[in-house]
Amino acid sequence: MRQCEENMVPIRLWNINLKVRLIGDGLFNMLFWMYFPFITVYFGSAMGNHVAGLLMTIPPIVSMLGSLLGGAVTDWAGRRPVMLIGALLQTVMFALFAVSSSHWMEFFAFIGLGLGGAIYKPASSAMVADLVPAQDRRQVFATFMTANNIGAVLGPALGAVFFFHYRDELLWTCTVVMLLYFIAIYFMVHETSPPSAKLPKGPHFLTTVFKEQWKGYGIIFRDKVFLTYMLAGIFSLIPIMQLDLYMPVYVIDEVPSQPLFPWTGLSPVLSGAEIYGWLVGFNGLLFVLFIWPVTKWFHNWKERDVFILSSFLSGIGTFAIGLNSNIWFLFVITIVFTFGEIVRTPVTLSFISRYAPEHARGQYMGADSLQNTIGKFLAPVTVFVSSWVPPMGIFSMILIFSLISVALYVQLFRMNTEHPEAADSGPP
Template sequence: MRRLQRELAGFPRPFWVLFFGSVINSLGGGLVFPFLSLYLRQKLGAPMTTVGVIASVWSLAAFPGQLAGGELADRVGRRTMMVLSLLASGATTLGFGLAGTLPAFLALALVAGLTNSAYGPAAGAMVADLVEPQERARAYGLLRITNNFGFAVGPALGGLIAGKSYLLLFTLSALASLAYGAIVFWGTYETKPRDVDLLAQAREGPGGFLHVLRNGPFLLFCALAVMAELPYSQMTMILPVHMKEDFGLAERSFGWVMTTNAGLVALLQYSVSRWAERRPRLRMMALGAALYGLGVGSVVLARGFPWFVASMVLVTFGEMISVPVANAVAADLAPPDLRGRYMAFFGLTWTTGYAIGPVLGGLVVDHLSVRLLWPLMGVLGAVATAGFLLLHRAMGERFSEPACGCAPRTGPCE
């Protein structure tokens, strides 16, 4: 216990502001996000393919939004971009609850994709600025605890509220985003390196996103992360409809499935991160992808609610292993003056997975069979697993080193 207290005491105060403030934000997200497909399907009468298209529009809009957010986080500042993104999130979330037609919802999804996505690169860069490289995997793991604590409570509450009023659901979520924006503004300071120009001049080669695009191993790593994300996306977009329409389970049942996911992360993420950080990173990514594929693929065997919970448990362990490690790799590979851009580009792996995954899942469900979807996703998870293992064999531990081979917080690379 004393060792754990010493480890936690080593993180700076602004990190803990993000840690506790994100509980509020994730609670708001947990209220709404799991029920978006049900809202579109039941309240607005959208077919599953249309649900997938709207989710993909949101994700595709996040491409330029995330890249611009990373660029501005390096130029304007981390805190400024976080606050602006959270304000936009509150506005668009409230708009979802007021939208009465599919075109209006689609337009808001486009705006949300452009603006809300700016938060991630800025937050990831701020953590990298604040935390030493050897502690980053645990730092990102700790933030996942708060995020998933909110999602542990949010879906269960959201399932109850959604049965009474979707407008109330969206309003509460919007207020949570606005509250977190105020916490970030008043509780943190700007962490962007002051000597950005000096760092850029000291680093050889191109700057900006050209530096990212010339990092071949990083790009391959991102491509494999997208492949692993495709199965995961089905658990949040297709699974709730599958449970409702094919098994007659109410919204609260899926809420409890998501609560299982978030609760396990809240309880076990820190221990899993400490275990994973002592092992080769790409092997840990392979293990995470394997658990994704196994968990999603096992949905085809489901006979009732307990089966869905068991599948989510497998997926959750894959998530706890791979996500903090992947964020640490992206942060370590980034020079200090390019952290926002690197975190933005890495964030596109999630965006791409959610752009492709829902449409792919919707097409399979609408034109083939939902029972074919789950084993197909299991195969994709197995392919991603093999890819990470091959990358580990080719690159070894060199892939986890900073891009310039020096500790990112020590100043210009020699």
């Protein structure tokens, strides 16, 4: 069965694979956000901030390799086995984290968690693309994003208590949840990969797999349309990622303490750090409340226009943060750049699932994740140069990145219209 059983949208009519994934991903994502925001602080207090800062450069590299490996094996072994491997690896690593008395072993477990998630994600996304008709993918991906962002809103608030005071209990809870999710995948999820994605087995099948997948990635990265899409995505993500990078530096250092409700005499006065916390929480709340309706509003928009709007809103919104330090002005600007992120996410997943040829969908999903990894390497440049460049110089740099992204998306869809059937025939 290759189609989603719902004719959009009721979740109760979804294919069982999608229902299991929605519940499992939502629960795990909430637990993930209960420990992830505090992990750098935890290792920093144990090993020193300089060592922790260097160690935190390793997870993106491991995730990049895991995504490429997961995407490659997905097209050979199928979606379900790779999802099982990713879920089992995360289960084992959570248990190792919980029982370990060594900070280095805990860091190894943390690396393993990232690797398991990176292996799991391309197979998971490819399964959605297998099951859902192209015209419905934006709404389905938006539903998954809504479930994930509910966890991103609730997780940090709960983790601020549980991670520091009940860390072992939290990690064991994560272990049990991932084990139950693994069991659910094993017994309830069926395979969805097309027969064309399978490679024949033989005496040297493993060597053949890696040779074929390496050759496949070579084809992907020689695909000019896909490379343009990747570059445009990297430049568009740099402004979006500033919420966790330069924005806290700017708000905490440059925004003065001020009352939350200045028109009343009883308003609490918030420091720069507290204002930043409110802005992050507001960002998460907007995601939860609006990703689904926004996806519906833009359902009939062309992908090109959505990508351009996203880059423009996130760039202009981030740039405008430096124009005024009033807390309510910052709330309004948060709406602007958050909507830039909201409109982008579902259409990104739908674009690559449509563009990728059926037999290499997992590989393309894995390669697509490199946008996020490379963006994470480049986005911190704003923090690095902030010691020499004034805030408006940094915000101008961020705006330039977004405008480059707009230009690349315009070029992308000019190129793509020359090969409208690229998704059916493979890379041009």
